[in-house]
Amino acid sequence: MLSVAKHVHGVRASGIRKFFDIVAEMTDVISLGVGEPDFATPWNMREACIWSLEKGYTNYTSNWGMLELRELICQHLEGLYGVSYSPANQVLVTVGVSEALDLVFRAILDPGDEVVIFDPCYVSYGPCVSFSHGVPVHVPTTVDQGFVPTPEQFRAAITPRTKAVLVAFPSNPTGAVADRETLQKIVDIAREADIFVVSDEIYDRLVYRAPHVCVAALDGAYDRTILLGGFSKSYAMTGLRIGYAAGPPDVIEAMMKIHQYVTLCAPITAQKAAIEALRYGEDSVREMRDEYNRRRRLIVKRFNDCGMPCMDPGGAFYAFPSVKDFGLSSEEFAERLLYEKRVVVVPGSAFGECGEGYVRASYATAIDRIEEAASRIADFVKSLPRAVAVG
Ligand SMILES: Cc1ncc(COP(=O)(O)O)c(C=O)c1O
Known part of the structure; x- marks a missing residue:
């Protein structure tokens, strides 16, 4: 029987794509999903x-x-x-x-x-x-x-x-x-x-x-x-x-x-x-980096404030907060967040088994969109029965 090579067949498709396919069918979605700058090329x-x-x-x-x-x-x-x-x-x-x-x-x-x-x-x-x-x-x-x-x-x-x-x-x-x-x-x-x-x-x-x-x-x-x-x-x-x-x-x-x-x-x-x-x-690099840095501080604070402990990332444009307190897998968390609040994050499990219990949120997104997404995420987290009380 005709078949593709085993070493190719054995590799599973990227866990990121599935979410983007769902998003394509929805409106009013804020995406913190894609790992790509929101700026136009200078x-x-x-x-x-x-x-x-x-x-x-x-x-x-x-x-x-x-x-x-x-x-x-x-x-x-x-x-x-x-x-x-x-x-x-x-x-x-x-x-x-x-x-x-x-x-x-x-x-x-x-x-x-x-x-x-x-x-x-x-x-x-x-x-x-x-x-x-x-x-x-x-x-x-x-x-x-x-x-x-x-x-x-x-x-x-x-x-x-x-x-x-x-x-x-x-x-x-x-x-x-x-x-x-x-x-x-x-x-x-x-x-x-x-x-x-x-x-x-x-x-x-x-x-x-x-x-x-x-x-x-x-x-x-x-x-x-x-x-x-x-x-x-x-x-x-x-x-x-x-x-x-x-x-x-x-x-x-x-x-x-x-x-x-x-x-x-x-x-x-x-x-x-x-x-x-x-x-x-060089000036463009500096300007974009300064803007990412502003967003980085904001998003990390918002995750920590809403009960999603988040390490302070030193580089790139991703935050990787924990969702372990909610009794959902990272995929369930991301899927429900998308359907219930229309915010895209990527399940940490897409990045290896030890990514389970986390989600990736890209802050290569305009600051007002990050603010809005963070508010929606905070609402979502509050609605979860097993959410830990946050001060
Ligand atoms: C860590 C890392 N390496 C490589 C790439 C691929 O980048 P390029 O657009 O240069 O192919 C990416 C893209 O997201 C990335 O995050």
């Missing part, structure tokens, strides 16, 4: 796209991405984090961090190789490893540890088949940020075990309490770290689909080999926008 970047189309730049670029863009990415990383990459063979421009994630695992994994992933985590990590014939090894973290793994947890997850560890701070879905010391310990353990470190730093510019720590810049990390970076979140460019990978030449060249056969290159229009972003986008 005007100068949109203008760069328009200008490039007017000029007729609609061709393929180098498979690696335009040299000018690769040079700017290198300057950007050097300037922000002091890590040096060669634009010639250490930076690959990709179709979002999504493509970079796919490529990196295809480039480094042999069938059966394991990748340590810390949960709760972004929905694509496990599937990308599985699609590359690898084995995701999910390590749970808890709110008590700030959703940051301990070195002991990481060490215990390593086996002779471990090929890589995936580090992703600031985190989607928890907003957690790992401190320098913890990240250094993770790198030290990766070195001892001689495994790769894949670091998804797509939210690097969206940090609110302390400067971002770039994993590749840590002691002993550079030669084994593949840094994945993007434009979607920092520059509100999700739909333009552009990102990059930077790392050791042999890995980047292997990723490039796959990329050149399956994608050819990232869209030129988006590359032009990314060039504009790196040249003149």
